[in-house]
Every structure is written in C-alpha cells, then in structure tokens.
Amino acid sequence: MLALSSLFLVGPMGAGKSTLGRMLADLLDKTFVDSDRVIEERAGADIPWIFDLEGEPGFRVREIQVIDELTRQPDLVLATGGGAVVRPENRAALAGRGIVVYLRTSVPTQLARTSKDRNRPLLQKPDPRQILTDLLAAREPHYTAIADLTVDTDHIHPRALAEQIVQYYLEHHENA
Template sequence: MENDQKAANAHSTAHDPNKCTIVLVGIMGAGKSSVGRRLAQALGIPFHDSDDEVEKAASMKIPEIFAKHGEEEFRRGESSVIKRLLDEPRMVLATGGGAFMNEATRQLMQEKAVTVWLKADLETLWRRVSKKGGRPLLKKQNPKQVLADLLTEREPVYALADYEVVSVDGPHKITVEAVRSALNI
C-alpha cells in the first residue's frame, strides 16, 4: 500500500504543471512557438522550441534536413532532441507538429511532462501557415488540402494530450491565458 501511494504521489508530482515541463503539441500554425514563448515568460521559466533545437543539432534548417535526409531522419533527430530536453529542468517546450505522432516520443512526453494540445480550426491554421514559407510538408499540390488531411489524420492523436486549449485567431496573450487557466498556473 505504501509503495502504491509513493507511486501515485510521484505520478501526480510529475504531472503538476507548477513543477514539470509543459509541452505544447499540435499541428503547424497552432501557435506552439508564439504561445510557448509568452507562456514561459509569464511563468519565468525557460522556453525551447524542438524545431530550433533540431536545426542547431543538425547545423541546417529543417527544409534542408528534409531535402537531404528525408522526413524519417528528421523525425529521428527530433525524437532524440525532445528526449534530451525532457531530461532538463522545467521549461515550456514547443514541439514540431509531427512529434506527438511518434508513439515513443509521445509516451516520453506523457511520462515526463504535462502535454497541452493547442487546437485551431483549418481556416485559422491556413491563414497562419500561408504567411510563412519553409513548411516542407506543404510543398505539394493543393497545400491547403494537405493541411486539412494532416489535421484529420492527427487530431485523434493530439486528443491524447493531457489538456486541450483552443488557439484563437487573435492576440497570443488570449491563448496564453487560456493555457494558464486550463493548467491552473
């Protein structure tokens, strides 16, 4: 009984948003980096973006990694970077849109952190991603349909996150406050 109680306490402590890393998951354009930076600042803790960390580790930009080594190799590097970051002290971590799709990476996030799905509708996502280039998965015919298909495929997996917060099409501080409210932090 005592060991069960210790395990329960360890589990609840590991998932206390006031004590552990907060991982933002969701599809490209959901606002993980923008919201994450502001959330970390509000909480007074470090912010890391797994995409930035992958680029540093590979000494090349993500589109270059995709072009030279393919998506599979990118995902391998992404997994390794996320594993390393989850062993560091508490932070807000924004992940790439596909990171949570990897079962082993997702399991690690759920064991070591609190996961928050930033959810947005297709039109909001499309407005955001169409402003920026450099999205390798959208370098295809009819990129909006590609985004819609990715969203349909990924939403059931994103729904496995500990929390779901709508990323509104407005000032990022609104979504930051929604995350803080959901996590009670």
C-alpha cells in the same frame, strides 16, 4: 495534482506553439525551447534542408532524439514540431514527463497563419489545404490522447490563451 514541472505544447503547424511558448515561459518563469530550432542547431541546417537530404524519416530520427532529451529537463516550456506526435516514442515521452497542452486549430486558420512562410517543407506542394486536412485527420487522435488540456486557438488572442493556460497550470501543479 501534478508534480511535473514542464509544459509541452502540441498541435499542428500554425497552432501558435512557438508564439504561446515564449509568452508562457515568461509568465511562468520557465525556459522556452522549440524542438524544431534545436534540431536545426544540432544539424547545422534548416528544416527544409534536412527534409531534402534525409527525407521525413531522417528528420523524425533527429526529432525523437531531441524530444527524448528535452522532455527530461525540468521547468521548460517546450514547443514541439507539428508532426512529433506521429512517433510513439515522442507520445510516450511527452505524456509521461510533463503537462501536455493541445492547441486545437482549424485548417483554414492554419492556412492563414502559415501562408507567408516557406519554412514548412510539408506545405510546399500544390494543395496545402488538402495536406493540412489529411495531416490533422491522422494526427488529431494522437494530440487528443496525450493532452492534459485542450484549448481552441481559432478566435482568441495569444495573450488571452496564454492566461488560460497559466490558470490551468496554477490549479493543477502542486509546486506552482
């Protein structure tokens, strides 16, 4: 049984971390937080601006700070940025301080779910399919390594997925 009270959602862009995070917080009576949004609020700038001005390394420094703070708080559902797991500091914080759920999602599904949205600087290049394929190959071992639960998101409605995750939480959390 796990004594940890927060749920951390990890997975690639378009996995549904933000969508599911809101539903889970509602179902489990927890507070939803999205690390990308907190980074933007603190910087007073959106993610494309941060990438333009500071590059990905600058964004990752901000992300490490925010994830360190948020993972110390009880009773959150935290949607993390798709690339948070590339930094070992984030992997340690996520794995040690809450229940980690990996939303496994294929590249075609990621593409379909992110195609209308210009807010992801890493995809604003000529071949997003190749970029997502390379990112997933590099990151999948990290997502898997820290996950307590892995769920496939390709062919399931977010509501049904949220119910599966709630079921797991209720079975594995001692104070649920």
